[in-house]
Amino acid sequence: MIKRENTKDGKVKVTFVLPYEEGQPTVSVVGDFNNWDPAATKFIKRRNGTCSVSVTFDAGTTQRFRYYSADGVWMNDSEADGYEASEHGSENCLLKL
Numbered sequence: 001m002i003k004r005e006n007t008k009d010g011k012v013k014v015t016f017v018l019p020y021e022e023g024q025p026t027v028s029v030v031g032d033f034n035n036w037d038p039a040a041t042k043f044i045k046r047r048n049g050t051c052s053v054s055v056t057f058d059a060g061t062t063q064r065f066r067y068y069s070a071d072g073v074w075m076n077d078s079e080a081d082g083y084e085a086s087e088h089g090s091e092n093c094l095l096k097l
Contacts, residue, residue: 002079002095006059012097013056016077018043018067020051027075029053031065031092038068057097064092 001017016029020043027043033055034040043051057063064084067075076083080093 002077004097007056010059011056012059013054014095014097015052015054016043016067017050017052020045020049025070025073027051027067027069029055029065030068031063033057033063033065038070057095059097061097063095063097065095066090066092 003015003017005013005015007013018027028038029041029043030036030038041053041055043053045051064086065077065080067077069075074090076091076093081096082094083091084094086092
């Protein structure tokens with residue numbers, strides 16, 4: 001799930017939410033905004049059975065992202081605004097803000 005919230009300073013706060021299962025590997029959201037660094041933006045376990053992380057972006061931008069699991073699995077979000085071929089032969093998710 002992707003939640004969006006406009007902030008007072010003209011930015012968009014995006015919260016990425018995934019189901020959480022006990023013992024699952026750490027998952028991160030990676031993209032152009034954090035140089036595709038899996039250590040930069042890790043999901044945090046919540047009490048409601050999910051894990052989430054929030055990132056604030058400039059409004060009017062398009063962000064490329066994917067999810068990366070510590071066990072080496074790349075995942076896309078079905079709620080992305082679109083998809084784009086990557087230079088690695090996969091697809092990146094697009095988030096249009």
